[in-house]
Amino acid sequence: MPGGRPIRLTETAHGGGCACKIPPDQLEEMVAGLIAPDLGSDVPELLVGLDHGDDAAAVRIQGDVAVILTSDFFTPVVDDPYDWGRIAATNALSDIYAMGGTPVVAINLLGWPRDVLPLDLAREVLRGGLDVTRSAGCHLAGGHSIDDPEPKYGLAVTGTGDPERLFRLEAARPGTPLTLTKPIGVGMLNNRHKQTGEVFGQAIEVMTTLNADAARAAAAAGAEAVTDVTGFGLLGHGYKMARASEVTLRIDPTAVPYVEGAREAAEAGFVSGGTRRNLDWVAPYTRVADSVGETDRLLLADAQTSGGLLVAGEVPGYPVIGEVVVREEAPMVVG
Structure with missing residues (x-):
């Protein structure tokens, strides 16, 4: 001590x-x-x-x-x-x-x-x-x-x-939904914890939930392209999938689930340097609607720890947050 x-x-x-x-x-x-x-x-x-x-x-x-x-x-x-x-x-x-x-x-x-x-x-x-x-x-x-x-x-x-039957980044096909198996935003709460000492049980629960069940469900649904959402954020890992598969990922920010308290932490300024670097990295490859504010952009780029799976395909029981479409000018479209 x-x-x-x-x-x-x-x-x-x-x-x-x-x-x-x-x-x-x-x-x-x-x-x-x-x-x-x-x-x-x-x-x-x-x-x-x-x-x-x-x-x-x-x-x-x-x-x-x-x-x-x-x-x-x-x-x-x-x-x-x-x-x-x-x-x-x-x-x-x-x-x-x-x-x-x-x-x-x-x-x-x-x-x-x-x-x-x-x-x-x-x-x-x-x-x-x-x-x-x-x-x-x-x-x-x-x-x-x-x-x-x-x-x-x-x-x-x-x-x-x-x-x-291995999942590969390069196997996302146009015409399939995008599924996310865990809420995002734990990076905001972790940064708040680091700075204040507050403990967020909801973030710990997300980070200690194995992706085993989600992976089995994705395989049963016939998914071929999957990645986990970790340090590069939802946008960063989505961009890697879109680039490898030569497609565009369209993400509906209103459909993305967030961990309880993540938005409040973001609005209070508990944003890690890694999250800001993620947003800077994907910005040239992402078209974002004017209606998507700065807080939402930061949350979508939030550096996750032990996040969920981003699946090109619909997985029963998990939220659909967008779709895979034929490659457009931008590999990523938000809003």
Whole structure:
């Protein structure tokens, strides 16, 4: 208890959750040129790689089995270590579900300032991750830890899937609805939590809800293009899908569900730098109606942590927020 007050994990890091991602434009510049033009023909077993920025990599290991691999970790998004562990694990598993796979085994990734924060807190983080992987039916077996000035936690996850039924960013087809399986706006509430210490149970509930049921429902509905909505916001991840599939996504902002309190947090100015960078990134590729105000634009670009699935297709039980249409001048149209 430094200074006689409880430790706040969110004060130990410069950013929180998926909002601490490297900005998308810088990330794409960094990895540009790392894909050989003929890689697909040289390595036919690599089904999904770096080409379109899909949520995970997929490799065929035999005729009807693909191995799906991903890793995801971030700095504290909440102050409670157990909840942070649950959120980070849920978020890492989401990449497997977003590819249409089933998680099989995961390993911990932990960075910890061991001379600053008690190891008991780290144990609680790991316990949160363990409980989530157990609920997902996924083995958690060991991992790797380093001494780090800022705490970081997440998982490397291996799953399996049917090579012929993987979800891909490039598979969105005109004439299909757009479905969103979780409300957005948790980034606003997380930023408010970081600045004020207020706890928002509704945000934690969203971030610790596995995307397993939503992914199964999407597969049953025949969906082929799916992505999870995380650090690049709804607009950023939607743009990546539209670009890869060479279509336009039309989003009705009045149909998008928001977490309770998110709008009020946005209006009060609790907007992360990651959210503003997201909006700047997609602005040249997005046509927004004049009726869509600044608050709505920021909410649509809000950097989510452990968000839901954006599905090109109608998924029963989840809200339709727009549609996929033939490519127009702008890949994204809002309003």
